[in-house]
Amino acid sequence: MARAGLTNIIVVEAAERLIDEPDATPLTLAALAGRLGVKQPSLYKHIGGMDDLCRSIAVRAKLELADVMARAAVGKAGGDAITSMSLNYRKWAATHPGRYAATVRAPVTGDAEDEAATLEITKVAFEIMSGLGLRGDDAVDAIRALRAVLHGFVTLEAQGAFALPADIDRSFDRLLAGVIASLAGWANS
Amino acid sequence: MARAGLTNIIVVEAAERLIDEPDATPLTLAALAGRLGVKQPSLYKHIGGMDDLCRSIAVRAKLELADVMARAAVGKAGGDAITSMSLNYRKWAATHPGRYAATVRAPVTGDAEDEAATLEITKVAFEIMSGLGLRGDDAVDAIRALRAVLHGFVTLEAQGAFALPADIDRSFDRLLAGVIASLAGWANS
DNA sequence: TCGTCTTAGCTATTGACAGTAGCCAGCAGG
């Protein structure tokens, strides 16, 4: 039997593609193996198991999201940076629902790589907030606020919770503008 | 063998208690049956299956959350109503994590009871927004905004995503105050 | 080219889970 030539990264990337597909059936190793032309137990030669696979996806997704956020804010300052970052955050979450869900998972305590990836997002957020003049606890509050807003909106949108017949983009833009105006005011408090 | 005397409502309530326990292991029918002193297949005499059980929990949880929100806003107006409602929303979500998660599930199209329960929450939200002078699309935008904020914050908090050493209550209060100030301004736009 | 070693993929199996089939005993109503 010709070998499939799998590697850890090939398996992980295939899983990422699988969970980001629109119909979004829950990830199973059998489905993943089938997609790779291999039987389910063969995957264990390349991943430690389901938990390990999900962790790999989470770490990579966090780094990817941090990158999306950082690139969106390049060359922008203050509210403009937040707006651009938020729009790209929402867009990436919408086009990568599975990966986005993975970014929310808190790292297991002691998992240095996962903790570093999580910190990467926080660092980008801090840098963007510093452009609004926010430091220390103010910045923490601001990051939590913006993250809650983005995560809440994106999650509800993905679950089809915004059923009412009104433009969702407009709702998002208004919410974002309001939050940014709030955050801008915190710098003086 | 003495009968256990189960009914649909007894099973559903036991499941609710199970998913709201702090250690939060995923719900299984075997665990639920064990809790009720019965074998797993016996549950099928009282519920249609896992999907049906989750749906029952969701419907009841939505009605319960709508009630929590409505009671919190009794006798209050405008920003005070929103603040009180939000504080109680967050508190209920924190003390009933499993039930709260169930409230987010969008109803299956055509499930009248679930759709009605979902609408109940929306109705309460509309009433509270009308106290801010918000109507029509403004109210829809406001509801989406507040819901995103509350859901995002509560979800991230439940997942331990707020790791930074800063007071979470303070972050919540500031975010809430900012959002309310924003919404109040929308009435004139 | 051949021999050897590593290892990728396989089959077979276990154990947890949801769900179904079919049995039997508790109990109610005549």
Added chain:
DNA sequence: CCTGCTGGCTACTGTCAATAGCTAAGACGA
């Protein structure tokens, strides 16, 4: 008392993650 209903049971299937152990593909050195 007896008859029918039904709640709980055992026994089973199929799907899932995961493990054990086999075999052959392929790399590498002599």
